[in-house]
Amino acid sequence: MNSQVIFLLLAAISILSALFVVFSKNPIYSVLWLIVCFFSIAGHYVMLNAQFLAIVHIIVYTGAIMVLMLFTVMLLNLNKASEPHKSIIYKGTAVVTGGMLMLVLLAAMRSTELSTYSVPAATEAGFVQNVGMKLFTDFLLPFEMTSVLFIAAMIGAAVLAKKEVH
Amino acid sequence: MSVVLFKAILIIIIFLISLTVAAYSTYAERKIAAFLQDRIGPDRAGPFGLLQPVADGVKMFLKEEIIPTVSDKLLFIAGPSIFMLTALMTSAVIPWGKPLEIGGKLYALQVADINIGILYVLGVVSLGVYGIMIGGWASNNKYALLGAIRASSQMISYELAMGMSVISILLMTDGSLSLNAIVDSQKGMNWNVFYQPVAFIVFLVCAFAETNRTPFDLAESESELIGGFHTEYSSMKLGLYLFGEYINMFISSAIIACLFFGGYNFPGIDYLGTILPRNIVSIISVGVLFGKIFFFIFFFMWVRWTIPRFRYDQLMRLGWQVLMPIAIINVLVTGAILTFFGN
Numbered sequence: 001m002n003s004q005v006i007f008l009l010l011a012a013i014s015i016l017s018a019l020f021v022v023f024s025k026n027p028i029y030s031v032l033w034l035i036v037c038f039f040s041i042a043g044h045y046v047m048l049n050a051q052f053l054a055i056v057h058i059i060v061y062t063g064a065i066m067v068l069m070l071f072t073v074m075l076l077n078l079n080k081a082s083e084p085h086k087s088i089i090y091k092g093t094a095v096v097t098g099g100m101l102m103l104v105l106l107a108a109m110r111s112t113e114l115s116t117y118s119v120p121a122a123t124e125a126g127f128v129q130n131v132g133m134k135l136f137t138d139f140l141l142p143f144e145m146t147s148v149l150f151i152a153a154m155i156g157a158a159v160l161a162k163k164e165v166h
Numbered sequence: 167m168s169v170v171l172f173k174a175i176l177i178i179i180i181f182l183i184s185l186t187v188a189a190y191s192t193y194a195e196r197k198i199a200a201f202l203q204d205r206i207g208p209d210r211a212g213p214f215g216l217l218q219p220v221a222d223g224v225k226m227f228l229k230e231e232i233i234p235t236v237s238d239k240l241l242f243i244a245g246p247s248i249f250m251l252t253a254l255m256t257s258a259v260i261p262w263g264k265p266l267e268i269g270g271k272l273y274a275l276q277v278a279d280i281n282i283g284i285l286y287v288l289g290v291v292s293l294g295v296y297g298i299m300i301g302g303w304a305s306n307n308k309y310a311l312l313g314a315i316r317a318s319s320q321m322i323s324y325e326l327a328m329g330m331s332v333i334s335i336l337l338m339t340d341g342s343l344s345l346n347a348i349v350d351s352q353k354g355m356n357w358n359v360f361y362q363p364v365a366f367i368v369f370l371v372c373a374f375a376e377t378n379r380t381p382f383d384l385a386e387s388e389s390e391l392i393g394g395f396h397t398e399y400s401s402m403k404l405g406l407y408l409f410g411e412y413i414n415m416f417i418s419s420a421i422i423a424c425l426f427f428g429g430y431n432f433p434g435i436d437y438l439g440t441i442l443p444r445n446i447v448s449i450i451s452v453g454v455l456f457g458k459i460f461f462f463i464f465f466f467m468w469v470r471w472t473i474p475r476f477r478y479d480q481l482m483r484l485g486w487q488v489l490m491p492i493a494i495i496n497v498l499v500t501g502a503i504l505t506f507f508g509n
């Protein structure tokens with residue numbers, strides 16, 4: 001099986017699972033389809049020789065974030081009976097904002113050129129050592145800024161969640 | 167013999183060994199429990215009760231299969247399947263021994279030597295929770311849901327400390343994430359456990375939590391939650407959950423042996439290499455690795471029948487406020503020593 005076939009399969013899985021996320025009636029199934037979608041995206045990273053990115057994608061997104069999301073959806077116990085009735089104003093705004101997003105996406109896509117599939121070059125840029133070197137030399141400032149941002153978010157969440165002690 | 171064929175045979179052998187070890191772990195667990203409680207344990211089926219796992223397996227397959235009418239049928243079946251799948255997937259990156267020589271060519275006894283080996287293990291471990299969560303939710307039973315939620319928050323909490331304790335090992339092996347390289351760097355008796363005892367203890371405690379074993383089996387604590395996430399399961403679906411736990415234990419023991427106890431290395435492995443044919447040394451090295459694995463499986467059982475279950479808040483406090491800081495400080499100290507004193 002050459003890499004183009006694998007790419008097409010992965011691409012089909014990504015797009016179909018993403019569509020199922022939107023079209024599933026049951027929120028649990030939406031979350032599960034999103035997990036499938038993340039897996040196929042990790043597959044794309046492997047195809048691009050970025051093994052580190054692929055496994056971190058799996059650990060962080062499917063292993064941690066989606067577990068928490070599933071957790072929340074399970075606890076909320078969403079089903080058809082408890083679905084709140086949405087007023088016409090909400091629906092109208094949703095349609096308008098959705099249309100605007102589509103406009104932006106269409107504008108962005110118009111300028112891209114469609115090219116044929118080419119086998120990615122066998123680089124080692126995606127290996128752990130190389131990613132680490134890049135992060136701590138060329139991208140040190142953005143990297144540290146991101147970690148400060150994460151710390152701020154974590155402390156903020158802990159403060160918000162903590163009960164006030166009188 | 168082509169490499170692909172060799173790998174295919176290796177995968178099948180590892181699969182069969184995992185299942186056999188898991189089956190006989192159930193027997194060993196009951197025998198060890200009996201020994202610790204001054205009983206005899208299973209002794210009816212075969213000599214010394216050695217056929218007990220076979221009898222248990224037959225019983226599991228023949229029992230009536232009950233799927234609750236209010237459950238989500240698809241996910242109810244998917245739960246145990248995913249649990250078993252993730253339990254078996256981890257074995258792909260474990261180096262089981264020194265390479266074998268067949269027809270003048272060397273074949274590594276490892277299914278995939280990927281350069282992110284240990285991260286792959288952590289990734290698959292973090293997926294293990296889906297089997298429990300999906301099964302627990304699909305049962306549509308409050309005890310099952312409570313068990314599933316406990317399991318997932320517990321596993322997420324302990325993954326962090328586990329990953330942190332592995333980092334100090336990676337610092338010792340020049341930053342290579344491949345399990346093969348980690349094992350290679352511990353030649354002879356040069357085991358990581360002598361340099362990183364703190365990381366070893368943190369990793370061991372986390373391994374107990376990740377495999378849902380006592381004292382951290384809050385997810386299925388039968389005195390509070392009936393059976394936790396597998397309350398509604400019967401027949402071989404329950405069997406898959408119970409079996410998956412033993413396979414997890416087997417694989418965790420293998421990972422502990424590889425990270426901290428030199429994997430297939432043993433003192434005098436180089437000397438033996440000079441006087442014995444290569445393949446004999448390879449087979450001895452596989453035997454040594456399995457010896458270490460069996461010791462840790464025994465250790466898992468020993469702890470289970472010695473220490474009572476934690477309370478849930480104690481579990482969370484231990485994970486976040488004790489193990490996590492210890493692991494981070496350990497990484498800092500290791501890094502400082504390596505920077506200022508070289509090797």
